Amino acid sequence: MAALKRLFLAGALLGLTSALAACGGNNGEDSSGAGSGSLPPVTLKLVVPGAKSANFDEVMAEVNKRLKADLNTQLDLTFIDFxxxxxxTNVMLASGENVxxxxxxxxxxxxxxxxQGFYEELTDLLNQYGPNVLKTRPQQMWDANKIDGKIYGVPLGSAYTQARSVFIRKDLREKLGLPPVRTYDDLEKYLYAVRDKELGITPLIAGGDDVTYSWVNWRIRDDTGVNIRPTNAFGASLMLYYKGNDGKVYNLFDTKEPQIWNDILDARKLFTDKVMSQDVLTNKSSQSDMQLQNKVAATPEMAFGIPQAFNDKLKQVVPDGELEAVRLFDLTPGSNLSNYKMDNFICIVKASKHKDRAMMFLDWANKQENYDLLEHGIEGKNWKAVGDRQYDTLGNDGGVVSFQLMLNPALERDWVGTDEETRKYNGFIAKADNFSKDIMTGFTFDPTPVKNEVAQFSTIQAKYYNGLFNGALDPDDYFSKFKAEGEAPLKKIQTELQKQVDAFLAKQK
Structure with missing residues (x-):
């Protein structure tokens, strides 16, 4: 989930937040957070996705040292594989585990x-304890990321869409005598050339256990000719989808949408031609790790540019190895829709006994010096500042978290080695005027009326979706099986979703 880049109205809320009166309960804690002496000791339990970096213990020790001095707080950070x-996380929340x-x-x-009530509504906590959380995110971000008009999570992101590309091996492309990849056809030529001439290297692996990274989803995201996007009724699934900007909910079982279907057929061809990894559904290794170990020649990634650490790791295995990013994103102003929604959030659990301290910690994490520590590591050891908004790396692996906890548009830094082309793409997605407003901006689906159907369909989808959307299952056989099992619950979900969409749009008139 890559770092998204900037140009938000970072100071838009400064006047507002300073004028807000402190409100809400404080459980006996000092709302100023000015030093640890006025606060009882607390250990906060955090749960985030990913894995510990190589220097996690060292950086975490510095984080806890500062937190002890500033807020008399310590962190107990748990990582869960994606x-x-x-x-x-379902089990943790349902069982009331201490989080x-x-x-x-x-x-x-x-x-x-x-x-379902598992998360705390954050308005009062933000007003009382979160001035830095508020001011580092523009009002547009707060307005577009509410659920039923309320704030249940701090939005994490710093642009109006997600950066995305396909990382390929530049050294292999040049060895194969191929020109730079500019189109999807160019990409397929590269993949087939790797299959034919680079024995021992799998040409492509997509996300077999993550709908977002499935190959068809990846291709559809960049097709502005149709502007198809998921409804988020169940994550990034395209079984229900929006198309264009007409306010309609489409059902893939009914439409067999030509562009989606063609991409499903293409994914199947890649699989049967042994271009797509034959282990795409069973692979448990990180896609990135496999590429950096010289096992895979192309992977979808949430970034427009290659992180320095990726090339450094690859060169440890292949001294002349080098990655490059294939960007198929359309840079035509107005061609992309945005609902200004963020992909990731950090939430305070309703059952937490330390809600005030949790928000005080988030506020602490949204100060530049602490943000840098959490994201990049120890200054002077892992990284150094370059100018006002750039950084250079000095050691391995950087900090301990970034997109999982505090990513925002005001405090992100660019790596000093970011190439001009990557800067251009990052700059484009950070400007609201480059996007057309999605008619669904501000809408959130309430699944409660069809929660049983959502659960039922999610179970059915898990049997078929990633297989079909990565080419591992024959669509001629398995799409009909998927439809036979899933059509009834999906139709009920579609009907309810359309009802809520219609009500939302009626209020906008």
Whole structure:
């Protein structure tokens, strides 16, 4: 989930937040947070996706040292692998496990967990304890990321859409005598050339356990000719989707949408031609790790540019190895829609006994010096500042978290080695005027009326979706099986979703 870049109205809320009166209960804690002496000791339990970096312990020790001095607080940070995130966080919340802050997302189960009452509504806590959380995010971001008009999570992001590209091996492309990849046809020529001439390297692997990274989803995201996007009724699934800007909910079982279907057929061809990894559904290794170990030649990634650490790691295995980003994103102003929604959120659990301290910690994390520590590591050891808004790396692996906890448009830094082309793409998605407003901006689906159908369909979808959308299952056989099992619950979800969309749009007139 890559770092998204900037140009937001970072100071838009400064006057507002300073004028807000402190409100809400404080559980006996000092709302100023000015030093640890006035606060009782607290250890906060945080749950986020990913894995510990190589220098996690060292950086975490510095984080806790500063937190002890500033807020008399310590962090107990738990990482969960993305493949297990949905199941494990569901269990944690449902069982009332001791958790204070937890990562969630529309592609995970943010809306359903909020509607079931697992998350604290944050308005009062933000007003009293979160001035830095507020001022580092523009009003547009807050307005577009509410659920039923309320704030159940701090939005994490710094642009109006997600950066995305396909990382390929530049050294292999040049060895194969191929020109730079500019189109999808160019990309396929590269993949087939790798298959034919680079034995031992899998040409492509997509996200077999993550709908977002499925190959068809990846291709559809960049097709501005149709502007198809998921409804988020169940994450990034395209079984229900919006198309264009007409306010209609489409059902893939009914439409067999030509562009989606053609991409499904193409994914199947890639699989049967042994271009797509034959282990795409069973692979448990990180896609990025496999590429950096010289096992895979192309992977979808949430970034427009190659992180320096990626090339450094690859060169440890292949001294002349080098990655480059294939960007198929359309840079035509107005061609892309945006609803200004963020992909990731950090939430305070309703059952937490330390809600005030959790918000005080988030406010602490949204100060530049602490943000830098959490994202980049120890200054002078892991990284150094370059100018006002750039950084250079000095050691391995940087900090301990970034997009999972505090990503915002005001405090992000660019790596000093970012190439001009990447800067151009990052700059484009950080400007609201480059996007057309999605008619669904501000809408959130309440799944409660069809929660049983959502659960039922999600179980059915898990059997078929990633297989079909990555080419591992024959669509001629398995799409009809998928439809036979899933058509009835999906139709009920579609009907309810359209009802809520119509009501939302009626209020906008």
């Amino acid at each position: 493949a297990d995130l949905n199941q494990k 204070d802050l937890i990562f969630d997302a529309p592609w995970l189960h943010l809306d359903s967990m909020a509607s």
